[in-house]
Amino acid sequence: MDFEVSEELKMIVDTVAEFRRREMQPLEANFLKAGELPIPEREALEAKARDKGLWALEVPEEDGGAGLGLLPCALINAELAKCAIPFAFGGTPEPLLNFATPEQREKYYFPVIRGERRSCYAFTEPDAGSDVQGIKTRAVRDGDDWVLNGTKIYITDAHRADHAFVFAVTEPGKGAKGGISCFIVDYDAPGFKLGKRIRTMGDDRDPYELILDDCRVPAENLLGPLGYAFTLGDDQLTHGRVVLASVCLGLAARSIEIATDWARQRKTFGRLIGEYGAIQNFLADSSVELQAAEGLVLKAAWMHDNGKKIRTEAHAAKLYATEMAQRVTDRCIQVLGGIGYTLDSPVQSMWRHARVKRIGHGTTEINRWMIARAMLREQN
Numbered sequence: 001m002d003f004e005v006s007e008e009l010k011m012i013v014d015t016v017a018e019f020r021r022r023e024m025q026p027l028e029a030n031f032l033k034a035g036e037l038p039i040p041e042r043e044a045l046e047a048k049a050r051d052k053g054l055w056a057l058e059v060p061e062e063d064g065g066a067g068l069g070l071l072p073c074a075l076i077n078a079e080l081a082k083c084a085i086p087f088a089f090g091g092t093p094e095p096l097l098n099f100a101t102p103e104q105r106e107k108y109y110f111p112v113i114r115g116e117r118r119s120c121y122a123f124t125e126p127d128a129g130s131d132v133q134g135i136k137t138r139a140v141r142d143g144d145d146w147v148l149n150g151t152k153i154y155i156t157d158a159h160r161a162d163h164a165f166v167f168a169v170t171e172p173g174k175g176a177k178g179g180i181s182c183f184i185v186d187y188d189a190p191g192f193k194l195g196k197r198i199r200t201m202g203d204d205r206d207p208y209e210l211i212l213d214d215c216r217v218p219a220e221n222l223l224g225p226l227g228y229a230f231t232l233g234d235d236q237l238t239h240g241r242v243v244l245a246s247v248c249l250g251l252a253a254r255s256i257e258i259a260t261d262w263a264r265q266r267k268t269f270g271r272l273i274g275e276y277g278a279i280q281n282f283l284a285d286s287s288v289e290l291q292a293a294e295g296l297v298l299k300a301a302w303m304h305d306n307g308k309k310i311r312t313e314a315h316a317a318k319l320y321a322t323e324m325a326q327r328v329t330d331r332c333i334q335v336l337g338g339i340g341y342t343l344d345s346p347v348q349s350m351w352r353h354a355r356v357k358r359i360g361h362g363t364t365e366i367n368r369w370m371i372a373r374a375m376l377r378e379q380n
């Protein structure tokens with residue numbers, strides 16, 4: 001394994017760091033007070049990123065992207081996440097589209113790269129989150145169409161999307177092995193409705209409900225093989241786990257930076273708090289845990305970029321980095337004392353951001369379960 005960062009990649013990460021400092025940090029104080037970045041400001045930020053070539057980073061160069069691997073993208077995500085505003089460079093189509101037909105690529109892949117369309121990923125339902133095989137949304141063939149009925153919940157970015165990747169049961173009783181399919185549902189499809197915003201404890205980017213009420217989708221909008229969407233979704237989730245874990249590196253790094261600065265200047269009982277062992281332990285443990293998480297995330301990303309399967313490595317990186325970010329942001333709030341709990345503090349926002357990372361893309365418990373299952377399989 002070689003995590004040596006090339007000169008070219010260093011320059012890209014430096015450009016991202018500069019973008020964060022110049023374009024994002026000035027918006028952070030208002031973001032923290034308001035709890036969200038208004039959509040016009042988000043779009044202006046996206047336009048600036050695009051002007052600087054920070055767009056479609058993971059897309060192959062022959063398709064109009066920057067052709068970066070998962071390791072460079074992990075470093076970039078970590079850098080962006082040092083700002084409390086959740087933000088990612090756009091233009092990278094949903095990885096599920098690796099299974100798209102040429103027609104689907106024309107309609108749904110290239111327009112995302114060109115910044116003309118956005119998508120959302122709709123798996124979760126009121127009765128099924130971790131237990132993915134328990135989804136009830138049903139798709140029934142009717143002539144040249146599929147007719148979908150069901151409700152999806154907690155769908156991120158649904159309010160800004162033009163189409164959704166919807167998972168539905170096409171053959172009841174078969175579960176993952178032949179029973180669940182994925183459909184690309186256009187927002188103007190008959191019977192499709194964006195449901196209510198689901199208010200959460202996180203700043204910005206509340207998820208939404210999607211309602212499919214006799215929603216008609218043309219047969220050509222089936223994505224991948226009929227009945228085997230579960231395997232497509234699994235690949236997407238594996239990739240997403242590493243992305244999500246890399247965000248946690250940035251949340252922890254900035255929180256440690258803020259807490260360390262505070263420990264250098266805040267005095268109690270006539271001494272800097274940084275002189276107390278209790279505070280030093282908070283800082284040292286946080287720094288060591290961040291470095292351990294970096295190791296797991298970069299290893300998984302490097303393996304992926306070198307053509308290796310990373311199912312277990314992605315679970316491990318996601319599990320450790322998300323739990324690490326929660327512990328570290330919590331300790332950093334403790335170092336800051338009362339000021340850490342105020343809305344002016346980026347660290348409290350990051351603590352809430354870290355909280356949801358332990359739930360999405362497979363909860364901590366599901367990640368542990370998957371790692372243990374792989375270990376037990378190996379021993380038999």
Ligand SMILES: Cc1cc2nc3c(=O)[nH]c(=O)nc-3n(C[C@H](O)[C@H](O)[C@H](O)COP(=O)(O)OP(=O)(O)OC[C@H]3O[C@@H](n4cnc5c(N)ncnc54)[C@H](O)[C@@H]3O)c2cc1C
Pocket residue numbers: 121122123124127128129130131153154155156157200207356359360361362363364365366369
């Ligand atoms: C802000 C936010 C954004 C989201 N965005 C999306 C999105 O864009 N698209 C999408 O499809 N979904 C999205 N989700 C849904 C998310 O993926 C699910 O919430 C998550 O998978 C957990 O499912 P659940 O909420 O149904 O919890 P459950 O599956 O009901 O789990 C409840 C608890 O039981 C535990 N548990 C369950 N099974 C086991 C087991 N076998 N062993 C041990 N413990 C277990 C879980 O770890 C958890 O602690 C989002 C959620 C949130 C909060």
